[in-house]
Amino acid sequence: MNFDLRFEKKESSSVFYRQFEKWNCLPEELKLECMKPMDLKTRFCLRRTSKTEHRLVNSQRFDLCSIDFDEESDGFIRGSITDKSYHNTSSRFRFRRSEDMARAISFFSFLFQNANINCFGNNCDVNALDFLTCMNVTSPYRIKTFMGTISPKLIQFFEKCADNSFNQISFVYGDKKPFPVKDLIQCKCLDSVKKWRMGGRNAPDLGHEIVRKWIEIDVDIGSSQGIQHYGTETVDDFVSELTDYEM
Amino acid sequence: MSVENAPVVDVDEAAIPVEKKMYYRFESNDKKEFRVSELAIQQSETLNRLVEAMGYTSEDVENKPAIAIENIDGKTLKLVFQWCEHHKGEAIPVDDGSVPKIVEIPEFDAKLMDIDNGLLFKLIWAADYLNIVQLLNVSCKKVANMAQGKTPAQLRRVYLLPSDEEDEAAKRAAQEAQDPRAREVEEEFEERKRQGGNSFF
Numbered sequence: 001m002n003f004d005l006r007f008e009k010k011e012s013s014s015v016f017y018r019q020f021e022k023w024n025c026l027p028e029e030l031k032l033e034c035m036k037p038m039d040l041k042t043r044f045c046l047r048r049t050s051k052t053e054h055r056l057v058n059s060q061r062f063d064l065c066s067i068d069f070d071e072e073s074d075g076f077i078r079g080s081i082t083d084k085s086y087h088n089t090s091s092r093f094r095f096r097r098s099e100d101m102a103r104a105i106s107f108f109s110f111l112f113q114n115a116n117i118n119c120f121g122n123n124c125d126v127n128a129l130d131f132l133t134c135m136n137v138t139s140p141y142r143i144k145t146f147m148g149t150i151s152p153k154l155i156q157f158f159e160k161c162a163d164n165s166f167n168q169i170s171f172v173y174g175d176k177k178p179f180p181v182k183d184l185i186q187c188k189c190l191d192s193v194k195k196w197r198m199g200g201r202n203a204p205d206l207g208h209e210i211v212r213k214w215i216e217i218d219v220d221i222g223s224s225q226g227i228q229h230y231g232t233e234t235v236d237d238f239v240s241e242l243t244d245y246e247m
Numbered sequence: 248m249s250v251e252n253a254p255v256v257d258v259d260e261a262a263i264p265v266e267k268k269m270y271y272r273f274e275s276n277d278k279k280e281f282r283v284s285e286l287a288i289q290q291s292e293t294l295n296r297l298v299e300a301m302g303y304t305s306e307d308v309e310n311k312p313a314i315a316i317e318n319i320d321g322k323t324l325k326l327v328f329q330w331c332e333h334h335k336g337e338a339i340p341v342d343d344g345s346v347p348k349i350v351e352i353p354e355f356d357a358k359l360m361d362i363d364n365g366l367l368f369k370l371i372w373a374a375d376y377l378n379i380v381q382l383l384n385v386s387c388k389k390v391a392n393m394a395q396g397k398t399p400a401q402l403r404r405v406y407l408l409p410s411d412e413e414d415e416a417a418k419r420a421a422q423e424a425q426d427p428r429a430r431e432v433e434e435e436f437e438e439r440k441r442q443g444g445n446s447f448f
Binding site for chain 1: 392406
């Protein structure tokens, strides 16, 4: 199923729909009950019908299994969203960087602010998702797992996530700029992450800043970091950075 | 069990069940009486608490007046009790707060809810009022299904949603209706204008 961010298909005026003219007589709590089984696309479309429905849809958080940005090619960013309704079926989406960005920002603002996202994945080029930092934030994002490539901008995006919301993170740092370790470890959304897998280039140190964070939050055995660091330091230097800990 | 064969019936002496189970008597706001089994009543948290609080014996049920349900008419209450009888003994789903809520509409419920919108609206309202969790789930799911796959323009037609302009106009009209003095002042102003006065004062 394709997830058309425009939702503006032309329709024949003769199409017959079952109407429910009593919708406006329902009190808001019952409208919200009726909205609970709605899938993501219906919810998003309903939000665009009137101010009242916009407010009601925004007042109800919903669960998403995953949102994945898969690839960027021919000027398009492509990906998929897996909704909990209808047996976890995925919807594909794509949008053109140059033309559809305003629409995409509006859609993903809605998604990140209103959904509890189980897994957020990024397999696109390192800076493809920088647009996510342009979104208006009225409530913190709730994401449990991140997998894929990160950039300094994406770390700024993590700063907008709710405290302690992540429980797993697996990423490769792909930017040419030095890895902003301090920014990453200051993200409060990562304070409950127990499983870490991280790798990438341009590490500013031998990884002791991350190790300190891991000791502080007591991560699970098996967490790992692979770094590329250009310098003359040795393993002894790494250990000497952590002399305040008994090893 | 089909809708037609469900055991809830308008009161008819000949049709009174002879089983020894306790059957409570309820009366709708248009004075229709229904007999409903104790087990079926458990589907409604509101009614279940009510009958528990009343502590009726089998004799009380027969001798005392039927329990009045003031806010629901006979047609709606008949559907409600048919649903409760069909689903009696089933576990009441616990709402874990997850959205989207996964709800399947069984065949019996689909047939039961093959009704006009007015009655469907009353059924949703009654399920909420009587706190019948699964009936509320399936009736709301039916309304949600009408929206499935529709564009915003189509949704406005399905739910007869007002545009933002119409919404604003309705709000203004409602505000004006609530403030009679404002309306009087406006009428007075219009009258003076008609009489040729340039100033209100």
